[in-house]
Amino acid sequence: MAVCPVYSVTRREGGVARGKLMTIQAHHQGELGLSRRYRDLITACLLCGSCTQSCPNEVDTAAVVQVARAELAVKKKLGWFRRFVLRRLLPSRRFLPVLLRGARWSRALWAAKIPEDSGLYIRFSGKKKRRRIPPIAKKSFQAGDLPRAPAGEGMKVLVFVGCVSNYLRPQAAAATVQVLKSLGADVWVPGDQGCCGLPSFGMGEVEAARKLARRNLEACMPVGGPVPDAITTPCASCAAMLKKHLPQLLPDDPRARTLAEKVVPFSRLAVRLGGSAAAGESAQGPLLCYHDPCHLSRGFGEKDAPRQLLTTLPGARFVEMDHPCKCCGHGGNFNVSHYDLSTAISRQKVESVLASAADMLVTECSGCLIQLAEAMGRQRPGFKVITTPEALFLFKFDKPNLPP
Amino acid sequence: MDKSVIKELCGILGKEHVQSAPEDVALYAYDATPFAPVARPDAVVFPGSAEEVASVLQLANRVGFPVVPRGAGSGLTGGARPILGGVVVSTQRLDRILKIDSDNLQIVVQPGVVTEDLQEKVEAAGLFYPPDPQSKEFCTIGGNLAENAGGPRAVKYGVTRNYVLALQVVLPEGTLVRLGARTLKSVVGYDLLSLLVGCEGTLGIITEATLRLLPAPESRGTLLVVFDGMEAAAGAVAATFKAGVLPSAIEFMDQASIRCVEEYEPAGLPTDAAAVLVVEVDGSPPETERLAEKVKAVMEKSGARLIRTGASEEEAEALWKSRRAVGPALARIAPIKVNEDIVVPLSRLPQAVSGIHELAKKHGVKCACFGHAGDGNIHVNLLVDTGDADALRRADLAVDSIFELVIELEGSITGEHGVGTTKQRFIGMELKPEAIETMVRIKQALDPRGVLNPGKIFPSP
Numbered sequence A: 001m002a003v004c005p006v007y008s009v010t011r012r013e014g015g016v017a018r019g020k021l022m023t024i025q026a027h028h029q030g031e032l033g034l035s036r037r038y039r040d041l042i043t044a045c046l047l048c049g050s051c052t053q054s055c056p057n058e059v060d061t062a063a064v065v066q067v068a069r070a071e072l073a074v075k076k077k078l079g080w081f082r083r084f085v086l087r088r089l090l091p092s093r094r095f096l097p098v099l100l101r102g103a104r105w106s107r108a109l110w111a112a113k114i115p116e117d118s119g120l121y122i123r124f125s126g127k128k129k130r131r132r133i134p135p136i137a138k139k140s141f142q143a144g145d146l147p148r149a150p151a152g153e154g155m156k157v158l159v160f161v162g163c164v165s166n167y168l169r170p171q172a173a174a175a176t177v178q179v180l181k182s183l184g185a186d187v188w189v190p191g192d193q194g195c196c197g198l199p200s201f202g203m204g205e206v207e208a209a210r211k212l213a214r215r216n217l218e219a220c221m222p223v224g225g226p227v228p229d230a231i232t233t234p235c236a237s238c239a240a241m242l243k244k245h246l247p248q249l250l251p252d253d254p255r256a257r258t259l260a261e262k263v264v265p266f267s268r269l270a271v272r273l274g275g276s277a278a279a280g281e282s283a284q285g286p287l288l289c290y291h292d293p294c295h296l297s298r299g300f301g302e303k304d305a306p307r308q309l310l311t312t313l314p315g316a317r318f319v320e321m322d323h324p325c326k327c328c329g330h331g332g333n334f335n336v337s338h339y340d341l342s343t344a345i346s347r348q349k350v351e352s353v354l355a356s357a358a359d360m361l362v363t364e365c366s367g368c369l370i371q372l373a374e375a376m377g378r379q380r381p382g383f384k385v386i387t388t389p390e391a392l393f394l395f396k397f398d399k400p401n402l403p404p
Numbered sequence B: 001m002d003k004s005v006i007k008e009l010c011g012i013l014g015k016e017h018v019q020s021a022p023e024d025v026a027l028y029a030y031d032a033t034p035f036a037p038v039a040r041p042d043a044v045v046f047p048g049s050a051e052e053v054a055s056v057l058q059l060a061n062r063v064g065f066p067v068v069p070r071g072a073g074s075g076l077t078g079g080a081r082p083i084l085g086g087v088v089v090s091t092q093r094l095d096r097i098l099k100i101d102s103d104n105l106q107i108v109v110q111p112g113v114v115t116e117d118l119q120e121k122v123e124a125a126g127l128f129y130p131p132d133p134q135s136k137e138f139c140t141i142g143g144n145l146a147e148n149a150g151g152p153r154a155v156k157y158g159v160t161r162n163y164v165l166a167l168q169v170v171l172p173e174g175t176l177v178r179l180g181a182r183t184l185k186s187v188v189g190y191d192l193l194s195l196l197v198g199c200e201g202t203l204g205i206i207t208e209a210t211l212r213l214l215p216a217p218e219s220r221g222t223l224l225v226v227f228d229g230m231e232a233a234a235g236a237v238a239a240t241f242k243a244g245v246l247p248s249a250i251e252f253m254d255q256a257s258i259r260c261v262e263e264y265e266p267a268g269l270p271t272d273a274a275a276v277l278v279v280e281v282d283g284s285p286p287e288t289e290r291l292a293e294k295v296k297a298v299m300e301k302s303g304a305r306l307i308r309t310g311a312s313e314e315e316a317e318a319l320w321k322s323r324r325a326v327g328p329a330l331a332r333i334a335p336i337k338v339n340e341d342i343v344v345p346l347s348r349l350p351q352a353v354s355g356i357h358e359l360a361k362k363h364g365v366k367c368a369c370f371g372h373a374g375d376g377n378i379h380v381n382l383l384v385d386t387g388d389a390d391a392l393r394r395a396d397l398a399v400d401s402i403f404e405l406v407i408e409l410e411g412s413i414t415g416e417h418g419v420g421t422t423k424q425r426f427i428g429m430e431l432k433p434e435a436i437e438t439m440v441r442i443k444q445a446l447d448p449r450g451v452l453n454p455g456k457i458f459p460s461p
């Protein structure tokens, strides 16, 4: 109760772990059906794991909620639009790029230069609420010229890109590649990889997620292909999906387990490669603060590595904000199904960031990135939210501009 | 419940603050009481003002349905469970701190404010609200008032009741009254304020409270004292007071508790010790130091094996953290625990702890004791496996005999958790029939139609 971000905003039992478990139990005892209200309650969870972390019995409420969602998904109670996105759009190799290109146009036409409170913006951002859609990159990261196989020297690192870094924030993926190279790794980016599958998995669309898992497995671990020493990604959520859920989805394929074993979050890998070897504390440059993504701090239990990296940047200073581990409210689909709640939760985060007096916010998950960029943008237009690899790229290796 | 009643509730509170769908009422069918069967209300309402609360109670009296107040639902004796259905009145929207008055050392709050939030706000102003139930991260002030909650600091600073100056209350028939005064003293009329505090939500719904604050102590010192005998540890408590020291807390943990918590939240407690005391003293820095020295001397005399003074603040915090973790840590080893919070006069503590362990052994149940020994309050935990019906039955028998022992030692069967539904059958052990009868008459006088939190405290005749 003290830790649930949803409860902190709603203050209703339905938000909190105990309430979720009771609801699901009542359903299993046949007392509650799969009603619309039941769906609302079950989708109103960020799967952030805060409750599990503070629970002495380590009850994995997020996992229970996911199972409940899978039941909803199978019994088709998800709503056609989301079903369409999760089952068709994300697993499809061709459709997503086309769609996003289209979106880029419509955005360029309608939203780009239109102030947030304009009726047009509100209308064309597709929801009655005022959404700031992050700008879509001109050219996806994967469309660029990239190393597709290991070159032969140094630690062999495979970079998994993820949707956000591919379509919306190619700088993050580019920085990941560049930084790891600068640290002496032998980096490659398989071209055939797709969405990590977490959005589908989180909503209980197990079959769609399995399809994606299969595709990524073939892309990253082709039979007879090079076996990486490490697989990393600028996004902690993708990393968690590959590490934890991919082998669950493909239990019969031993390669899936090997893949999972190789997954290392970006900052942990960068530290291992000597990325925090130290210039010592800097007295100059912008003041950074760091938001711990749930999937990194709780999923991987990793809070130190990003801080080791960020406190030893020659070109930037670091300050800790209040409650850095508190969930930002994105929660993947939660942000779509419970937009108002999600926004209210992110507002608390914005307050912490502003109170810290930081000039820039760093995080290591694409979900957090989008959420916080939107939330910060609302309060402080122009405030920059970047990923850990970008921070290293900009302030360690002193490269003023990222390749597009 | 009739649809028309729900409609009337919607009229009073607004539709969005009334829930009656089966999914929603299922969420208010329980509190933190172990074993308690679910008890679904017909509706849950979230009033935004005292007037709305009053209207709900007026309606209840007119139509005739039970009304159950609820804070965070962290109670351990079933007080917030709507055992007879009806309407749950949640205070979660009444969650504002209305005023911090640093000149008069007072704070005015609504009942839904979370205890720890209040403490943080107050500390930021250099002040201090001492009552510190170990559930403070989530429980509400309204729940604390209704249960007269205590905590480790009760030794020196007392319990919730000692900090209440005035209350705004909706009485069972729906009348809104103000009790008490904004002064430190007032003897006008009966002390109804004290009647409401600890009433477990049966005599009124508290809608606003004016609480007393203290200046924050300048410094605190923490000592960890290790004993080879459980009785020696318990005896050291009374010896401390006799030596003229008033610590701000003395917490007790027996061996089972130590071992369990060390596994879960290690703080370097010696797992071979029979018992430890965690003692806290406070005051100005020289005063704190002097008191710590005195405590040390008493403890040595009482047979302590080892005394560690919490050198740094972090060390002290680690100790307190492990103390707070005992309850949860015990829940890890046994899925079900019977948790009683008995209290005895200080001089009887040694007899109590050894007697309880003996009785548990006799009935063949595992037992761990810890708690606020400084005020004689010990949490007795009987650890039972889920599904082991025989062990459960033996635990029940053990509880009966433990309560008999407590009464024999002139103690009380509950120090802070209240009676609710789980201890109803025991109140006759402690209170004479005349006393119970008087209480029931008070309840009937204030709540003639029996609508407010019915079926609690007193066993049904």
Ligand SMILES: Cc1cc2nc3c(=O)[nH]c(=O)nc-3n(C[C@H](O)[C@H](O)[C@H](O)COP(=O)(O)OP(=O)(O)OC[C@H]3O[C@@H](n4cnc5c(N)ncnc54)[C@H](O)[C@@H]3O)c2cc1C
Pocket (backbone or CB within 6 Å): B031, B032, B068, B069, B070, B071, B072, B073, B074, B075, B076, B078, B079, B080, B091, B111, B132, B133, B134, B135, B138, B139, B140, B141, B142, B143, B144, B145, B146, B147, B148, B149, B150, B151, B152, B200, B201, B202, B204, B205, B206, B207, B327, B416, B417, B453
């Ligand atoms: C882990 C844990 C540790 C605990 N430690 C302690 C401790 O150290 N000391 C201690 O004293 N207790 C402790 N408790 C018990 C419990 O937290 C307290 O009794 C607390 O005061 C209950 O607050 P609540 O807001 O959860 O109330 P609830 O459980 O919601 O309600 C408790 C009772 O108060 C009534 N009530 C609630 N709000 C109002 C109101 N506004 N007006 C009138 N009646 C109302 C309800 O009807 C009910 O009878 C602990 C509980 C847990 C789970």
